[in-house]
Amino acid sequence: MNMRRLWVILVVFAVLAPLGLWVPARLGAGDAWGEWSPDDLGEQVGFVPRGLARIADLWKAPAPDYAPPGWEGKSLAQQSAAYIVSALLGLCITAALIYALGRWLARRGNAHAP
Amino acid sequence: MHIPEGYLSPQTWGASYAVMVPIWIIAGRKLRTSLDAKRVPLLAIGAAFSFVIMMFNIPIPGGSTGHATGAALIAILLGPWAAVLAISVVLVVQALLFGDGGITAIGANCFNMAVVMPFVSYGVYRLVAGRSGATSRRRILAAGIAAYVGLNAAAITTAVMFGIQPLIAHGPDGRPLYAPFPLKLAVPVMAAEHLLLFGFVEAVVTAVALSYLARTEPELMLAPKPAAQGASG
Numbered sequence: 001m002n003m004r005r006l007w008v009i010l011v012v013f014a015v016l017a018p019l020g021l022w023v024p025a026r027l028g029a030g031d032a033w034g035e036w037s038p039d040d041l042g043e044q045v046g047f048v049p050r051g052l053a054r055i056a057d058l059w060k061a062p063a064p065d066y067a068p069p070g071w072e073g074k075s076l077a078q079q080s081a082a083y084i085v086s087a088l089l090g091l092c093i094t095a096a097l098i099y100a101l102g103r104w105l106a107r108r109g110n111a112h113a114p
Numbered sequence: 115m116h117i118p119e120g121y122l123s124p125q126t127w128g129a130s131y132a133v134m135v136p137i138w139i140i141a142g143r144k145l146r147t148s149l150d151a152k153r154v155p156l157l158a159i160g161a162a163f164s165f166v167i168m169m170f171n172i173p174i175p176g177g178s179t180g181h182a183t184g185a186a187l188i189a190i191l192l193g194p195w196a197a198v199l200a201i202s203v204v205l206v207v208q209a210l211l212f213g214d215g216g217i218t219a220i221g222a223n224c225f226n227m228a229v230v231m232p233f234v235s236y237g238v239y240r241l242v243a244g245r246s247g248a249t250s251r252r253r254i255l256a257a258g259i260a261a262y263v264g265l266n267a268a269a270i271t272t273a274v275m276f277g278i279q280p281l282i283a284h285g286p287d288g289r290p291l292y293a294p295f296p297l298k299l300a301v302p303v304m305a306a307e308h309l310l311l312f313g314f315v316e317a318v319v320t321a322v323a324l325s326y327l328a329r330t331e332p333e334l335m336l337a338p339k340p341a342a343q344g345a346s347g
Binding site: 001002004005006007010012014016017019020021023024027029030031032033034035036038041043044047049050051052053054055056057058059061062063064065066083086087089090091092093094095096097098099101102103105106107108109 | 115116117118119121123142143144146147148149150151153154155156157158159160161162163164165166167169170171172173174175176177178179180181199200203204207208210211213214216217218229271272273276284285289290291292293294295303304306307330331333334
């Protein structure tokens with residue numbers, strides 16, 4: 001199995017990922033349904049549900065919306081750069097975690113491993 | 115489909131975690147006996163694929179966005195239990211590092227995208243593929259249909275979780291405390307956008323990826339299915 005070729009394809013996907021920002025922006029599409037920020041939700045329904053407002057900021061992600069904190073107002077080019085870096089980081093972290101978990105499980109259970 | 119922080123009542127997100135913990139444990143046990151060490155790199159690639167494909171937001175012009183998940187592809191290639199763990203890890207990374215989906219909602223998001231989606235997809239795939247040849251066209255078609263049905267099933271369970279919130283919790287003023295939209299709005303809206311657009315995106319992504327792998331890595335398609343492996347260990 002040619003793992004290197006599959007990884008190259010994933011890196012190409014990461015570099016192309018800003019299409020996932022540009023195309024919706026060009027077509028005037030916003031967040032996914034049900035994934036609005038508390039403020040946007042408040043504008044839609046006329047109030048921010050109190051329980052929601054209380055825990056909405058429970059967790060401060062280090063790279064909210066796949067960009068450094070406070071980058072909401074940056075240009076699309078800068079956000080795209082951050083998006084690519086986030087994609088590459090996410091690829092590596094996800095793969096590393098699953099690889100470690102998979103190796104651990106396979107080693108614990110597989111008597112017939114090579 | 116990533117439910118954000120605060121949209122679910124504690125009853126809902128608590129119950130979701132309570133359901134997910136045993137599912138994660140069972141998935142670990144299943145993989146311990148059925149996961150071939152040689153397939154672990156492929157599982158890592160599958161999870162990475164899922165992470166990056168979810169970043170390609172597909173717009174409904176003037177409306178909302180959605181994306182494919184890769185959950186059907188992983189379930190077909192590596193079995194539904196492998197998909198449970200792979201997609202769960204993706205969702206945890208998305209929530210913790212990128213704020214995509216709430217921390218409290220991880221159990222609920224995993225139930226929808228890492229359990230409902232891969233199991234429904236896998237069942238539909240087995241049903242439609244039948245005994246067709248390992249690299250036959252029917253298998254590619256089956257994968258596309260499986261992805262379409264699986265994503266829609268996940269969209270419906272997500273919409274139900276949103277839609278039951280006003281029934282579960284409201285303040286003394288009668289206003290909902292969490293997700294404010296009723297079932298009769300959440301379910302039709304989410305069903306429509308996934309039936310009409312995002313389901314087809316997932317179907318095409320899955321079918322194209324699988325036909326590419328069938329062509330370039332045919333041994334992947336010929337490998338024994340995890341479900342049929344049990345007795346050989």
